[in-house]
Each structure stands twice: as structure tokens, then as C-alpha cells.
Amino acid sequence: MDVIDWARFRFREEDEYWRRRGGEELEEEKARRGTGGRVRCNVKNELENELEESRTSNEVYPVLRAPIEERSMVMAHGSEGVMYASDLRDEQGKARTINLLKEFLMLERTEEDALFVEDDVEVLMRDVMGTNGVLHVVDKPLMPSAAKNLVDVLKSHNLTRFLEMLETAEMLSEMTGLKDVTVFAPSNKAIETLPEDVLEDLMNNKEKLRDLLNYHITTSSLQASDITNNHIADTRAELPLRVNLYSRSPLLAGLMRESNNRHVRLTAACSRISILDSRACGAVVHVVERVLAPPKASVMEHLESDEDFSIFTKMLHDTGLNETLVEEGPFTVLAPSDHIFHALPEVELQEVRNNVELQDRLVKQHIIKEHVCCAGINPNTWLFMDHKRPLDGSPVHLRRTTSGRIMAGPARITHCSPPSRNGLVHTVNHLMLDVNPNRRVDRNRTPIFSAPGLEIIFG
Structure with missing residues (x-):
């Protein structure tokens, strides 16, 4: 049998349990949340609590009842190609794969031979073979980045210096509540290449630092597919940010904007965008190779x-x-x-x-x-x-x-x-x-x- 048939067979008892309770309770729950089955930003902790409550002593697979967008949730758990637990062979016992949402997933084997995905999701049953792939059973759902808050997505890219600046400017709590924004986040290297005296002055001047950071945040969600050359975006610093699209093949400019297309280069305030379209709940994150300087003169x-x-x-x-x-x-x-x-x-x-x-x-x-x-x-x-x-x-x-x-x-x-x-x-x-x-x-x-x-x- 294939992996879907195996999962259905393995967890038929849970399916029967929820079918017996009928669909009315589920519909009432959706109506109470007011989501209609769509992703909601603050659902993660609530979802994990429900999953924990829904498990019985003999359950190894959590039953999903929270209003997560089904397609995104499923795609977060699948990847193209096959990865076995035995593939974790390097010295650190780590491997990386890409799920169907084109997001990276990190797998790690501990010294005790426990297997984890993304640090805190444990694999309870591994290497279940199907006719069309392999299945691993985990103890809780993998959250797609679109369901994570903005700060969690920044952490997932290891943007520690940018997060440090946000914390110094007392903007971390603001970031978790932002909706419909785009963050052009400088890499650690971009911040470290700033002159030492400039960086020190910024870190000691909270207002100046806030102005700089707000210039990296636009007031609308901007994905790569939305960008045309000379796109002007409004920022929280109330200054325009110019985004440009350049092509190595000028006749094809504007036809190919995928982030993995080597013929296309995107810049924000002339800083090259090295990582595109990291989705957060209500936001998009692009990683830039240089700190963006707000323009002050013609x-x-x-x-x-x-x-x-x-x-x-x-x-x-x-x-x-x-x-x-x-x-x-x-x-x-x-x-x-x-x-x-x-x-x-x-x-x-x-x-x-x-x-x-x-x-x-x-x-x-x-x-x-x-x-x-x-x-x-x-x-x-x-x-x-x-x-x-x-x-x-x-x-x-x-x-x-x-x-x-x-x-x-x-x-x-x-x-x-x-x-x-x-x-x-x-x-x-x-x-x-x-x-x-x-x-x-x-x-x-x-x-x-x-x-x-x-x-x-x-x-």
C-alpha cells in the first residue's frame, strides 16, 4: 500500500472516533473561531494544546481539529524525494530537506538515537515504507512558516544581529503583531560590515535605530511575484523604498521572477536580496546583503x-x-x-x-x-x-x-x-x-x- 493508505489503516480508530462525534462539533468550533478553516496567526499554541488533549494512551499520531488551512498544513509535512532516518550520517547527525512549500526542514538525530524535526518535533515511528515513498510519524504537527509569527521566521533564518537591533530598539513585541508587511532583513554579515563607530552610535541611539529599522519594513506585503522594476514601496519610516528587478537576459526581463532563477536579480535600495519570500503569518521576509540606508537628499x-x-x-x-x-x-x-x-x-x-x-x-x-x-x-x-x-x-x-x-x-x-x-x-x-x-x-x-x-x- 502507499503511504496514504498506510496512514488511513494505522489511524482508522481515531478516524472512527471523530466520525462518531459527527461533523457538527467541528463546524461549531470553526464558527466560534471565525476562521472558516483558514490559518490564524495565534493558533499555534492553541493547536498544540488541543492535540495533546486529543491523544489517548495508545495514540501515536495527533488528530488535527484546529482551523489550519489544510493544503498548507499537508504540504508542510511532505517533501519530494525520499529521506530515511539512516540518511543522517554526518558527524553532527543532521540533514536538511525541503518540503512541498519549498521551506527547509532540519532533521537531527541525538546521541540517544532520538530523531527530531525542527528541534522540537519528535519522530515516533520512522522509515515506514510505502509503494510510493516513506512515512515518518511525528508527535505534533509541523507548522508552515505562514502560520509562524514574524519573529519566529527571523529566528529560523538565524538573523541574530537583526533581532538584537530590534530588541535594543524595543521593537520585538511590535514585530509579533504586525500584519500585511514586508521585512527586508539584513543578514548577520551585512550588519557586521557596518563601520564599528556607526554601529555603536546606532545601538546607543534608540530613536535613530528605530528610524533605520522601520525603513526596512514596508506597509504592504510584497512577494517576488509582485515585483516589477522600479517598484516603490512605502515604509514605516515614511520614506519610499525602491525595489528593482534586473535580468542577465534583458529580453526575458519581467518574464522570470522565481527566486531560484539564476537569470534574475532583485535589489531593495540597491542591496541584493539573497533570500526571497519567507512567509510569516501576515508578513513576508526577504533577506538583504546590506543594511538599507534611508535616502536623505536628491x-x-x-x-x-x-x-x-x-x-x-x-x-x-x-x-x-x-x-x-x-x-x-x-x-x-x-x-x-x-x-x-x-x-x-x-x-x-x-x-x-x-x-x-x-x-x-x-x-x-x-x-x-x-x-x-x-x-x-x-x-x-x-x-x-x-x-x-x-x-x-x-x-x-x-x-x-x-x-x-x-x-x-x-x-x-x-x-x-x-x-x-x-x-x-x-x-x-x-x-x-x-x-x-x-x-x-x-x-x-x-x-x-x-x-x-x-x-x-x-x-
Whole structure:
């Protein structure tokens, strides 16, 4: 017999017991809870108590009566493939599998040869063979993550540093009660890479820490399948959070968003999302690789506040493009620092300073009207090459080299900035336009084929 037939045969006495009591009591219980059989967030402890009460001395399988969504509950207990107790062979006696909800389950064998799933669920009967798989009997149900509270899901990902920050900010109790939110939780490594003085200042300033943490929590539930490029989410910090979708195959962008698809990369505030769609009750958790910095200035304000960009900033004012960079955007500015201009031969530097038309062409070549995070720039292939159009229309080829360098046309991006309110400012080590008056600049190259993010150039 298969595993389902075996379970029915083994527990037919319990089935008969509940059938004799009739379905009226179950319906009354559902009506009392007001759930209609759906998952309720605070049901876990209540469920476990009922299961304990429903067991008799000869029962080894708990009878489910609580209002858990049946499909999710069943899928939390099943996995594709077969795993035997004897598979736990490593030195620590541990193994990991994935259930039908695509959630990890950790199995552990103790020194006393007891077998546990997810720390506290004991396997009472193991390796029952069926014609289509193997069955293990456990002493209580495995709760799907969608039935766990938010803090439990964060703990399941071992996000100890983020939880420590929440505790310091006195936000742990708030987190357990949040509904319809998305948490972009920084990994432990992301928090540990913060400068020591910055982290210390945050941990000693509760209000500042709360503002930072609230920027990681949006006021709506956002799964990977909901994300389109340049999605703007409202946060509890009352600041917008921009989520981007990047594809290594631009023609397929937007068609493939599954978390395990290697062609797609998702970012939040330009931080790569490494783990997607961990469901909690009333919430979604995504793990990010960097602490998200709330934007405080526009792209133009960013440039004006940095003395290293004084020449480029003056050109923006002289050409009137400074007014463009305070608009909604988004913009990505490939900003050359002053020493790039000072490294030019004197004749070229004077040509740039005295020729307003050349300044206009040069500055426009450094401004892309897209939100281009460094984390979204991928190695190119012979078929898919990522070209972006600056304001003057000439394509800029963006790519990541095999050594990890990020290139924009002839320039290397030497510093990737955190997001501003309306875009990004990346520092480059080369001008994007040849300013030598003695060399002809061919501005007539046009793409013979163009698609979003993809251009084939002739000439």
C-alpha cells in the first residue's frame, strides 16, 4: 500500500472516533473561531494544546481539529524525494530537506538515537515504507512558516544581529503583531560590515535605530511575484523604498521572477536580496546583503555636497541640467571627480570650460534616466549586452568583468553610492565623451536592433 493508505489503516480508530462525534462539533468550533478553516496567526499554541488533549494512551499520531488551512498544513509535512532516518550520517547527525512549500526542514538525530524535526518535533515511528515513498510519524504537527509569527521566521533564518537591533530598539513585541508587511532583513554579515563607530552610535541611539529599522519594513506585503522594476514601496519610516528587478537576459526581463532563477536579480535600495519570500503569518521576509540606508537628499544635492565633484557640478549649473536632477527621476549619474578633469591635457580642459555646447553633450552622456544599481550590473554574454541610453541618446555599455570590476563604457565605476531620493551617483574614473577638439567624435552610430536593455550596434 502507499503511504496514504498506510496512514488511513494505522489511524482508522481515531478516524472512527471523530466520525462518531459527527461533523457538527467541528463546524461549531470553526464558527466560534471565525476562521472558516483558514490559518490564524495565534493558533499555534492553541493547536498544540488541543492535540495533546486529543491523544489517548495508545495514540501515536495527533488528530488535527484546529482551523489550519489544510493544503498548507499537508504540504508542510511532505517533501519530494525520499529521506530515511539512516540518511543522517554526518558527524553532527543532521540533514536538511525541503518540503512541498519549498521551506527547509532540519532533521537531527541525538546521541540517544532520538530523531527530531525542527528541534522540537519528535519522530515516533520512522522509515515506514510505502509503494510510493516513506512515512515518518511525528508527535505534533509541523507548522508552515505562514502560520509562524514574524519573529519566529527571523529566528529560523538565524538573523541574530537583526533581532538584537530590534530588541535594543524595543521593537520585538511590535514585530509579533504586525500584519500585511514586508521585512527586508539584513543578514548577520551585512550588519557586521557596518563601520564599528556607526554601529555603536546606532545601538546607543534608540530613536535613530528605530528610524533605520522601520525603513526596512514596508506597509504592504510584497512577494517576488509582485515585483516589477522600479517598484516603490512605502515604509514605516515614511520614506519610499525602491525595489528593482534586473535580468542577465534583458529580453526575458519581467518574464522570470522565481527566486531560484539564476537569470534574475532583485535589489531593495540597491542591496541584493539573497533570500526571497519567507512567509510569516501576515508578513513576508526577504533577506538583504546590506543594511538599507534611508535616502536623505536628491541626486543634485548629493553632488553639490561633495567637493570632489565641483567641476562637474558647475557644468550642471552652466547647462541648466541641475534643474533636471531635482525632478522625480529616477536618474543614475556617472560622476567624474575633479581629478579626472585636472588629468586632461590643458588644451582639452580649456575646450571643456569654454565650450558650453560641449559641456552640454558631455554632461548628458553621464546621466542615465534609469535606476542602475551596481548590484544589478551583471557579466554580459555574447548574446545579451546591457546598454543604457543617457540623456543625449548615445548608448553606454554596462558590464561586470570576470575580475569583478564594474564598467560603464570606457570608464570604471570606482564607487557605488547608496540611493538618493531620486536616483544614484556613481563615481567613474574616465569621461564618457572624447573632448579633444582634434579628434572627430562619431555621433551617428545607431542601433540596428533595440529592445529594453539591449541594443546591437553597427559601426
